[in-house]
Amino acid sequence: MNISVEHINLNYGNFNALQDVTFEINSPKIYGLLGRNGAGKTSLLSILASYRQPSSGSITINGESPFENAKVMQQVAFLYKKDYKEETDTIKGMLQDAERYRPNFDKEYAEYLVKKFKLDTKKPIKKFSTGMQSALNVVLGLSIRTPITIFDEVYLGMDAPSRDIFYKELLAEQERHPRTIILSTHLVSEMEYLFDEVIMLDQGKVLLHEDYDSLINKGFKITGNSEIVDNFVQSKKQINMEQLGSTKAVTIYEKLNEKDIQAARQLGLDIAPLTLHELFVHLTKEED
Amino acid sequence: MKQNAIYPKVALDMFVVQLTWALGFLGVMLLVHIGKIIASTFGDYEVDSYFNVVFIAANIFMFVVGILCVNFLPHYVSNGVTRKDYFKGALIGALGLSVALPVIASIGSLLSKVILNLFEKITIKEADINSVITDIETDSNIIGNIVDSVVQSFIVPPYIDPTSNFVLAIAIVSLNIFIYFLVGWLIGVAFYRLGTLGGLLFIVIGLALIIVKDALLRLILNLPLPPKLAFIESLSNSIGGIIIVAIILLALFGIRSLSKNMTVKL
Numbered sequence: 001m002n003i004s005v006e007h008i009n010l011n012y013g014n015f016n017a018l019q020d021v022t023f024e025i026n027s028p029k030i031y032g033l034l035g036r037n038g039a040g041k042t043s044l045l046s047i048l049a050s051y052r053q054p055s056s057g058s059i060t061i062n063g064e065s066p067f068e069n070a071k072v073m074q075q076v077a078f079l080y081k082k083d084y085k086e087e088t089d090t091i092k093g094m095l096q097d098a099e100r101y102r103p104n105f106d107k108e109y110a111e112y113l114v115k116k117f118k119l120d121t122k123k124p125i126k127k128f129s130t131g132m133q134s135a136l137n138v139v140l141g142l143s144i145r146t147p148i149t150i151f152d153e154v155y156l157g158m159d160a161p162s163r164d165i166f167y168k169e170l171l172a173e174q175e176r177h178p179r180t181i182i183l184s185t186h187l188v189s190e191m192e193y194l195f196d197e198v199i200m201l202d203q204g205k206v207l208l209h210e211d212y213d214s215l216i217n218k219g220f221k222i223t224g225n226s227e228i229v230d231n232f233v234q235s236k237k238q239i240n241m242e243q244l245g246s247t248k249a250v251t252i253y254e255k256l257n258e259k260d261i262q263a264a265r266q267l268g269l270d271i272a273p274l275t276l277h278e279l280f281v282h283l284t285k286e287e288d
Numbered sequence: 289m290k291q292n293a294i295y296p297k298v299a300l301d302m303f304v305v306q307l308t309w310a311l312g313f314l315g316v317m318l319l320v321h322i323g324k325i326i327a328s329t330f331g332d333y334e335v336d337s338y339f340n341v342v343f344i345a346a347n348i349f350m351f352v353v354g355i356l357c358v359n360f361l362p363h364y365v366s367n368g369v370t371r372k373d374y375f376k377g378a379l380i381g382a383l384g385l386s387v388a389l390p391v392i393a394s395i396g397s398l399l400s401k402v403i404l405n406l407f408e409k410i411t412i413k414e415a416d417i418n419s420v421i422t423d424i425e426t427d428s429n430i431i432g433n434i435v436d437s438v439v440q441s442f443i444v445p446p447y448i449d450p451t452s453n454f455v456l457a458i459a460i461v462s463l464n465i466f467i468y469f470l471v472g473w474l475i476g477v478a479f480y481r482l483g484t485l486g487g488l489l490f491i492v493i494g495l496a497l498i499i500v501k502d503a504l505l506r507l508i509l510n511l512p513l514p515p516k517l518a519f520i521e522s523l524s525n526s527i528g529g530i531i532i533v534a535i536i537l538l539a540l541f542g543i544r545s546l547s548k549n550m551t552v553k554l
Contacts, residue, residue, distance in 0.1 A: 101367040
């Protein structure tokens, strides 16, 4: 599935939720969509899922505009923290709908997941706890097997063991039936091992879109004597600095080659790789 | 690969859900009917037919079901169904419901008559719903007139006695409740899309459509017109019919225009 987003803008009155967003997704991988609160993640995802139209710009899925396109819309699922407080239906009814409207739905797998998450099939969904409602979204998202499946902070309220089941099932499913999965999340450190690629949004703009491995090889923390550190990092892109006495730690966002690393070691500097969590925090922090 | 049409599924699903609501409604009306029969044995032993009991309340029922119809849109979009398929499906479902409701009510009415005939004392009232219209005292100011027309329309819509012409009676009820559904749907969609102010504006538009529809139906069926609307008697029946069709198309156009690109709220 190819998703091509070109110069998308979305305005709510005077507020620009998305500004000139452009990116392309080509292969069936797991994509991590990261961004702070209000960065525009949900707005972007709801456009991908045809819940709304952008104010300007274009989006195509396999070359076709998805909005009101029956063929494309059937291939895209959007799972988010849905308000189920009025939902009198039971899981059974929800799965029946999925079976009726989603051609790739796997009923057996859905039932297996329902058991795995210990969800009550007879209870009305409005009586579920938040975590159980989230687990239901996970069950639906995994079992309908749409070629494009979007999970928007779908883990909310789920306890750690349930989240663990979700991550394991997600990877197992991806192995069995590879598809394009977009995960938007705030739990960066917990979920980063799932991502093949990372898209970071900041204030409505795409900050970066990179392969996870190459991204993680771009962030380093250089620690040592203040002057030596300053000298070493002066030509590099610095994204954070901490100082304690004469010791300084500078975070850089740049790939280091073997020569750089050798040089740093000879200067007595400590080089530590960054986690995606740290990169995310430093890259999206507000300028003082 | 040829895509199977999705709207027939939507139509069937919506019809079934709304029919379940309708059966609940008909059940409640049956209890009301039985209550009235029992009460009549303490008085004049005269009861309305079940058809007439349902007839009066069906408008409000369909109006409410129509208002709720917009809530199915987010459900279908989240299942990958387009707004267009939702629109077509909901429309067909509503047509089905509009026919099913009076048919079920008249079958119920027939059964209740058979049963009531066993009790020789109880008689079924000759309904004279239409003449009520001319008896209602209307206020002299405009607001009062509008309120009167609306209330009249909801309570005493144009009526044909099923014993006089069964098919026409069913057809008129179907047409009537279908338009109520459409107006409710239009108002519901307007509230969802445009918020409170826009919604309120569409309540006014919707009620206007209902008043006009009512007057024209009375004209076509040669039923008494409320005195204030007597002036439309100069229109010919065919023009009246065309305007009624136009009202339906206008409501459908409004619903589709408002919902075509509608943002599904999260």
